[in-house]
Amino acid sequence: MTVPEAAAGAAATTEDAAPLLSLRGINKSFGAVHVLQDVDFDAYAGQVTALVGDNGAGKSTLIKGIAGSQPFDSGEYVFDGHAVTVTNPKHANELGIEVVYQDLALCDNLDIVDNLFLGREVTKNGILDEATMERRAQETLAGLSVRTVKSIRQVVASLSGGQRQTVAIARAVIWNSKLVVLDEPTAALGVAQTEQVLRLVRQLADNGLAVVLISHNLNDVFQVADRISVLYLGRMAAQMKTKDVKSNQVVEVITTGRSDAIGGITNGNGELK
Amino acid sequence: MTQLTSDPQAAGPPPVETTAVLTATRPGRSLPELAGLLVVLVVLIGFFAWRSPYFFNVDNFLNILTAIAVTGIIAMPGTMLLVSAQVDLSVGSAAAFCGVVLAVVAESSGLAAGVLVALLAGLALGVANGFLVTVVKVNALITTLGTLAVLRGFTQLTADGQTVLLGIGFGWLGTARPLGIPLPVILLAVVVAASFVAMRYTVFGRSLYAIGANAAAARLVGIRNRAVIFAAFVLSGLAACLAGLILTSQLSAASPIAASGLELSVITAIVLGGASLSGGRGSVGGTIVGLVIIGVLNNGLILLNVNTFWQDIARGSLLILAVSFDQLRQRLQPNTRG
Ligand SMILES: Nc1ncnc2c1ncn2[C@@H]1O[C@H](COP(=O)(O)OP(=O)(O)OP(=O)(O)O)[C@@H](O)[C@H]1O
Ligand SMILES: [Mg+2]
Numbered sequence: 001m002t003v004p005e006a007a008a009g010a011a012a013t014t015e016d017a018a019p020l021l022s023l024r025g026i027n028k029s030f031g032a033v034h035v036l037q038d039v040d041f042d043a044y045a046g047q048v049t050a051l052v053g054d055n056g057a058g059k060s061t062l063i064k065g066i067a068g069s070q071p072f073d074s075g076e077y078v079f080d081g082h083a084v085t086v087t088n089p090k091h092a093n094e095l096g097i098e099v100v101y102q103d104l105a106l107c108d109n110l111d112i113v114d115n116l117f118l119g120r121e122v123t124k125n126g127i128l129d130e131a132t133m134e135r136r137a138q139e140t141l142a143g144l145s146v147r148t149v150k151s152i153r154q155v156v157a158s159l160s161g162g163q164r165q166t167v168a169i170a171r172a173v174i175w176n177s178k179l180v181v182l183d184e185p186t187a188a189l190g191v192a193q194t195e196q197v198l199r200l201v202r203q204l205a206d207n208g209l210a211v212v213l214i215s216h217n218l219n220d221v222f223q224v225a226d227r228i229s230v231l232y233l234g235r236m237a238a239q240m241k242t243k244d245v246k247s248n249q250v251v252e253v254i255t256t257g258r259s260d261a262i263g264g265i266t267n268g269n270g271e272l273k
Numbered sequence: 274m275t276q277l278t279s280d281p282q283a284a285g286p287p288p289v290e291t292t293a294v295l296t297a298t299r300p301g302r303s304l305p306e307l308a309g310l311l312v313v314l315v316v317l318i319g320f321f322a323w324r325s326p327y328f329f330n331v332d333n334f335l336n337i338l339t340a341i342a343v344t345g346i347i348a349m350p351g352t353m354l355l356v357s358a359q360v361d362l363s364v365g366s367a368a369a370f371c372g373v374v375l376a377v378v379a380e381s382s383g384l385a386a387g388v389l390v391a392l393l394a395g396l397a398l399g400v401a402n403g404f405l406v407t408v409v410k411v412n413a414l415i416t417t418l419g420t421l422a423v424l425r426g427f428t429q430l431t432a433d434g435q436t437v438l439l440g441i442g443f444g445w446l447g448t449a450r451p452l453g454i455p456l457p458v459i460l461l462a463v464v465v466a467a468s469f470v471a472m473r474y475t476v477f478g479r480s481l482y483a484i485g486a487n488a489a490a491a492r493l494v495g496i497r498n499r500a501v502i503f504a505a506f507v508l509s510g511l512a513a514c515l516a517g518l519i520l521t522s523q524l525s526a527a528s529p530i531a532a533s534g535l536e537l538s539v540i541t542a543i544v545l546g547g548a549s550l551s552g553g554r555g556s557v558g559g560t561i562v563g564l565v566i567i568g569v570l571n572n573g574l575i576l577l578n579v580n581t582f583w584q585d586i587a588r589g590s591l592l593i594l595a596v597s598f599d600q601l602r603q604r605l606q607p608n609t610r611g
Contacts, residue, residue, distance in 0.1 A: 119494030
C-alpha cells in the first residue's frame with residue numbers, strides 16, 4: 001500500500017490560491033422537491049476535494065449541475081475567475097470540466113481508444129483518425145502511469161472493474177481538463193483495485209488538476225483528500241481541511257448536519273461562517 | 274463466473290502489474306463469429322457445386338447477386354438501425370409504395386417525374402419513421418409495424434388494388450448490364466461500400482455502435498442520439514425506395530403486394546451476420562455474408578429442383594441454428610463479446 005499521504009504538502013503551497021471552481025447560493029429543485037438549498041462549494045487546483053454526505057444528500061445533483069447535464073436553477077457559478085452559466089455538458093467540457101459518472105458511461109462493445117474519444121473523435125476529412133487517437137491514448141495512459149491493460153485496443157467488456165474505472169478517468173483527462181469530478185469511483189471495487197484507483201486520483205491532483213471526489217468511504221477520503229465538504233439534506237453543512245479534522249467528527253457532520261463537533265464552524269478557509 | 278471480467282462487483286485477485294508497454298494490437302474481434310459463418314457458406318457452395326452442374330459458374334453467381342440486390346440494399350441501413358438497437362419493419366411496404374408511386378406518376382407526368390416523386394416519397398417515409406421514433410418517441414418496432422400496415426393500405430388504394438403496368442422504358446434500372454454486370458449488383462456494391470465506410474470509419478458509425486450498446490452513456494458523452502437514429506431511418510426510407518424502383522423495373526410493373534415479407538428476409542440476413550436485436554453488435558461484412566448465405570441457399574435449392582416451400586424452412590432453420598451457435602460461442606468465450 002504505497003498510496004501517498006493526504007498530501008498536506010500540496011495543500012500548504014496553494015493555501016492562498018483562489019478556488020478554481022466556486023459556487024455560491026446554488027439552488028436546484030425537482031418539481032416540489034428542493035434538492036439543493038443555498039449551497040456554497042469550492043474546489044482548488046492541485047487538490048482533491050471530497051464531497052461527502054448521506055444517500056440522497058444531493059451530491060450527484062450538485063455535480064450534474066457543475067457538469068451542465070442538469071443545470072442549477074439559481075446561484076453563482078464562478079470558474080477560473082469568470083462567472084459562467086453552464087447549461088449543457090459540451091459547454092462544461094469546453095471550460096475544462098469533466099465528470100466520471102457513477103455508472104461510468106462506457107460502451108462495452110467498443111475498445112479502449114474508441115471509448116476514450118467517444119463523442120469527441122478526431123477526424124481527418126470526415127474519416128476517423130485512428131492513428132492520432134491511438135497515439136494520444138497511449139500518451140494519456142502513460143501519463144497516468146497505467147500499466148495494467150495489455151492493449152489499448154482491448155474491448156472494454158473484457159476489462160476488470162478497476163481497469164474500467166481507469167479508462168473512464170483517462171477519458172476525463174485526455175482533453176487537458178482543469179477540473180475532474182469523480183462520482184464514487186471506488187464503490188464497486190475490491191481492495192487492490194480501490195488502491196489503484198485512489199493512487200490515480202491523487203496523481204491527477206498532483207498533476208495540477210482540481211479533483212472533486214464523491215465517496216461514502218471515509219477511509220478513502222482521508223487517504224487522498226485535501227479538503228472535505230459535507231452535504232446534509234441539500235445544504236452544505238461544512239467545508240474543512242482534512243488535516244484539521246478526525247474521521248469521527250466528519251461522521252458526526254454527515255449524520256446530524258451539525259458542525260459543532262468540529263469546533264468552530266469553518267467554510268474551509270478558516271473564516272467563521 | 275463466466276462473465277467475471279465484465280462484472281464490476283467481482284474484484285477478483287489483485288491485478289498483476291505488468292510492465293508491458295501499451296500496445297495497440299487489435300485482438301481480432303468479430304473474427305470468430307464471421308469465421309463460423311464463412312465455413313457454413315463454403316460448405317453450402319461445395320455441396321451445391323457437387324450436386325448441380327449449373328451452380329459453380331460466373332453467370333450463376335451474378336444471378337445470386339442480382340437476387341440479393343434488393344434485400345441487400347435495404348439491409349445496409351437495416352444493419353445501421355439494428356446496431357443502434359432500432360429496427361425498420363416498414364421497408365417492404367415502403368418499397369411497394371414507391372414502386373406504385375413511380376408507376377402512377379410516370380403514367381401521367383413522365384418517367385423523370387415518376388422517379389423524382391418516388392424518391393421524395395421514400396425520403397418522406399424515412400422522415401416519418403424517424404420523427405415518430407425520435408421525437409414522438411414511439412418504440413421503433415411499434416412505429417414501423419404501424420407504418421408497415423398503413424403504407425400497404427395506401428399502396429393498395431393508390432394502385433386501386435391492381436398491378437400498374439409500366440408502359441415506358443424503365444427496364445434498364447433492373448436489367449441493364451454495363452460491363453456485363455447487372456446494374457442492381459453495381460448499385461448494391463455502391464451502397465455496400467458507402468455503408469462499410471460509414472459504419473467503420475466515421476463518427477456516425479461509431480455513434481451507432483455506442484448508442485446500441487449504452488444509449489445513456491452515448492448521451493452523456495455528447496452524442497446526439499436522436500439525430501443519429503433519425504438519420505439512419507431516413508437512409509432506410511431511401512434505400513427501401515431504391516429497392517422498390519429496382520423491383521418495379523425488373524418486373525416492368527408495380528404490384529401493390531410486391532415485397533411483402535421483405536422485412537423478414539432483411540432482418541434474417543442481418544441477424545445471421547452477427548447483429549443482435551438488443552443492439553451494439555453487427556457489421557456490414559457480417560450482413561453481406563448473411564445475405565450471400567441466403568442467396569446461395571435459395572439458388573442452390575432451386576437448381577436442385579427442391580420444392581420452393583423448402584426454401585423458407587431451410588432459411589428459418591439456418592437462422593435459429595446460427596443464433597443458437599452464436600449464443601454458445603459467447604458463453605464459451607466471455608472476453609470476445611463485442
Ligand atoms: N431527476 C430527479 N427527479 C426528482 N428527484 C430527484 C431527481 N434526481 C435526484 N432527486 C432527488 O434528489 C435528492 C438527492 O439526490 P442525489 O442523487 O443528488 O443524492 P446523492 O447524494 O448523490 O445520493 P447517493 O449517495 O445515494 O448517490 C434525492 O432525494 C433524490 O431522490
Ligand atoms: Mg449519487
